[in-house]
Amino acid sequence: MIKACDSATLLSAVPAILTDDALELEADRLLRALLHVDCDPQGRTWNYETCRAIAPLTLEINRLKRERDAVILAHSYVEPEIIYGVADFRGDSYFLSLKAREVRARVIVFAGVVFMAETAKILSPEALVVVPDRGSGCSLADSLTGAQLRELKALYPDATVVCYINCTADVKAESDVCVTSGNVHHIVANLPARRILFVPDRLMGQNVRDELRRRGVDKEIITSDGTCMVHDQFGPADIAAARERFPGLKVVAHPECTAEVAVASDFVGSTGAMMKYVKTTAAPYYLMLTECGLVGRLQVEAPEKAFIGGCRLCPYMKLNSLEKVRDVLRAPRPDQIVTLDEPLRRRAERCIERMFELSPKD
Numbered sequence: 010m011i012k013a014c015d016s017a018t019l020l021s022a023v024p025a026i027l028t029d030d031a032l033e034l035e036a037d038r039l040l041r042a043l044l045h046v047d048c049d050p051q052g053r054t055w056n057y058e059t060c061r062a063i064a065p066l067t068l069e070i071n072r073l074k075r076e077r078d079a080v081i082l083a084h085s086y087v088e089p090e091i092i093y094g095v096a097d098f099r100g101d102s103y104f105l106s107l108k109a110r111e112v113r114a115r116v117i118v119f120a121g122v123v124f125m126a127e128t129a130k131i132l133s134p135e136a137l138v139v140v141p142d143r144g145s146g147c148s149l150a151d152s153l154t155g156a157q158l159r160e161l162k163a164l165y166p167d168a169t170v171v172c173y174i175n176c177t178a179d180v181k182a183e184s185d186v187c188v189t190s191g192n193v194h195h196i197v198a199n200l201p202a203r204r205i206l207f208v209p210d211r212l213m214g215q216n217v218r219d220e221l222r223r224r225g226v227d228k229e230i231i232t233s234d235g236t237c238m239v240h241d242q243f244g245p246a247d248i249a250a251a252r253e254r255f256p257g258l259k260v261v262a263h264p265e266c267t268a269e270v271a272v273a274s275d276f277v278g279s280t281g282a283m284m285k286y287v288k289t290t291a292a293p294y295y296l297m298l299t300e301c302g303l304v305g306r307l308q309v310e311a312p313e314k315a316f317i318g319g320c321r322l323c324p325y326m327k328l329n330s331l332e333k334v335r336d337v338l339r340a341p342r343p344d345q346i347v348t349l350d351e352p353l354r355r356r357a358e359r360c361i362e363r364m365f366e367l368s369p370k371d
């Protein structure tokens with residue numbers, strides 16, 4: 010465990026001497042990764058000077074990671090300098106939950122939002138799991154408590170409870186199986202129960218019901234009332250206006266969007282599936298109906314593709330910063346350390362492990 014005043018902490022508080030050569034090399038490394046990002050949440054242009062300015066921070070964080078035996082898991086929606094400057098693994102919640110289960114590090118820094126860090130703690134209980142900013146909530150996860158779910162379960166005692174991974178550990182502990190946007194159709198379609206209580210995303214629940222109907226699968230899906238404050242903002246009018254201005258445009262949406270948006274889009278899928286779709290199709294332009302961080306990732310990983318504006322920022326994801334990642338690695342405050350009651354953690358773990366068992370094997 011890192012303690013606030015142990016000798017390693019005191020040592021790492023003393024900055025290592027950084028030579029000009031080391032800083033220039035680091036700035037070059039950062040520039041190669043960030044050069045194509047022009048969808049930057051802070052409106053920055055990534056050039057040698059901006060990369061040189063953050064090089065002392067990324068070097069210090071990477072040194073602290075080695076000293077602490079720490080890994081950084083970064084969600085695709087956080088700032089690009091975290092994703093490409095210091096993260097060990099980057100991706101969507103399913104990918105990061107797999108990594109949280111696999112890694113054997115003493116410390117996991119979760120650059121994302123708190124419910125994701127809770128998932129890492131559920132799956133890697135021996136690790137010290139920390140978050141750069143405890144205020145990084147989520148409108149979906151915060152829409153339903155475990156106690157509220159117990160009340161819903163009492164109303165529908167014959168339903169199988171399926172929770173989208175964007176929920177708190179309390180809600181996972183009350184659920185039968187967890188799903189992500191990538192495996193939800195497969196898992197729900199194969200559950201023996203016809204009646205499903207799907208929480209906490211009302212819009213995703215509607216999209217799942219519609220998609221399963223199209224596939225000839227008859228399920229009754231009852232939902233709670235949460236929505237993602239980023240994805241519920243898009244409307245079909247955005248799509249119609251963009252199609253008029255950009256002929257040949259492909260519209261790519263996340264299943265947390267409304268059913269009207271899903272119907273009007275060319276492709277609807279998880280973060281990973283959206284990336285794959287863009288990388289493997291040919292179109293003059295793409296409109297990404299999701300968080301802007303994903304557009305930044307695509308600009309790095311598929312620089313030949315053209316994106317028109319339209320993505321939105323998640324204010325919670327943007328609470329992460331390099332400075333906060335450095336500070337939590339130097340000496341985490343108590344509020345930055347994720348702790349869970351052990352019986353609750355075990356129940357939540359069962360719900361996530363069931364997802365791993367039921368996920369499509371590919």
Ligand code: SF4
Pocket residue numbers: 122146147148149150175237238239240300323324325326
């Ligand atoms: S983008 Fe939406 S679902 Fe994701 S963390 Fe932000 S509010 Fe939650």
